[in-house]
Every structure is written in C-alpha cells, then in structure tokens.
Amino acid sequence: MSRLTDLRVPVFLAEGKPSVDVATWRLQVGGLIDNPRTLSLAEIKTLPSSRVDARLTSVSGWSVRAIWEGVLFTDFLRQFTLQPGASHVTFSSIGGYDSTVALSDLEHPRVLLCYAVEGEPLEIEYGGPCRMIVPNLWGYKSVSCLARVEFTDSMKGGYWEDRGYPREAVIEPGMTLDINTHQHRPIRGGEVTEF
DSSP: HHHHHHOOOOOOOOOOOOOOOOOEEEEEEEESSSOOEEHHHHHTTSSEEEEEEEEEEEETTTEEEEEEEEEEHHHTTSSSOOOTTEEEEEEEEEOOOOHHHHHHHHTTTTTEEEEETTTEOOGGGGTTEHHHHHHHHGGGGOSSSSSEEEEESSSSOOTTTGOOOOOOBOOSSSEEEEETEEEEEOOOOSSSOOO
16 A cells, blocks of 8 residues: 555546556557657666655645655656647646646646655555656646657647646636645645645
8 A cells, every 4th residue: 555545635537547557557658759659667767766745735735745756847848858838748647638738837846747755665556656746736737547748839728628628727816625644724726735
C-alpha cells in the first residue's frame, strides 16, 4: 500500500479504474514535435529523476501533500524538439479522460511526470503507472493513468472542462480539507503552499 492509500486519499478516476499491465504499458508522445516517441515505464525511469514535495488540490474540496517522484516536466520536455506554434499539451488517460495545459503552466518547478509516491510505485487507483502532478492548477489537470502526451497549438476542452470546469484551472481562494491532518484550511489561491 502507498502513502496515498494510508491517508485514504479519495480516488477520482472519471472513466473508471483501467486494466493496466505495467510490463506492456507505453506512453505515446506526439503532436507538434519533430521526434514523436513511444516510451515504456523503464525508459521513462532512465530520464533524470526528481522528488518534489507538493500538494495535489482537488476542485472538489480536498488537498493532499506528498513526496511525488518521477521526471520534472521541464526535464521531460528536453527530450523533444517542439515545432513552431506548440503552446499547449493535451494529456490523455488510458480510459479516455483528457485535459489540456498551457506550456507556460508546465514550466512550474514542481510539475512532474510521476511514477512513484514516497518510495512506492504509484498504484493504479491513484493514477499509475504514470500520471501528471500539476500542483499549481486544480487537480483535474493532473491527468492519471497516462496513455498519451500531445503537443498542440491551442487550449482544448477536456473531460471536466466540457462539463463546465474552467479550462485554465487556476486554484481559487476558499477552503479545502487537508487530507494529511483532516482539518479544513483556508487557501489563498494559486498553488497551495501555506500548509
């Protein structure tokens, strides 16, 4: 069991829990890049690894802090040559969930292509074998169970965005339940760093 299971972090997989064979899982990377690739988890793990202490904050009213492990998106990006006009990235899950994030938001220093949490492989329930952690935006931008990363020239809709959620997903001021302490806490907006 992972730290997320121990904390009883809510499981949000809008498309349901996918059936994933980690040995055969692949991440397709394409769109507006000169060198599209398909990467296994083992290949992703050969890229520079990082650990980030960050919060994943859900628009549904909770936030969890963990040590997420994987590849900083800025390091991942260095593996590819972007074509002119590439300004956004659409992340798609194994089950068909998708969301688009501006490249400028992905330059944040704690945005991570995540495959482990606090030393344990990321469980499928929490987005394994590989998911995005985008702590500066609402959690629906941190796409779980990744299958594809596509570089695009515009902001697109997405699973929740097409159901009324903001496309930019800026975390707004309000209250959130801190899963780590089980206390409701105020947040000022933007990445949650105050607790």
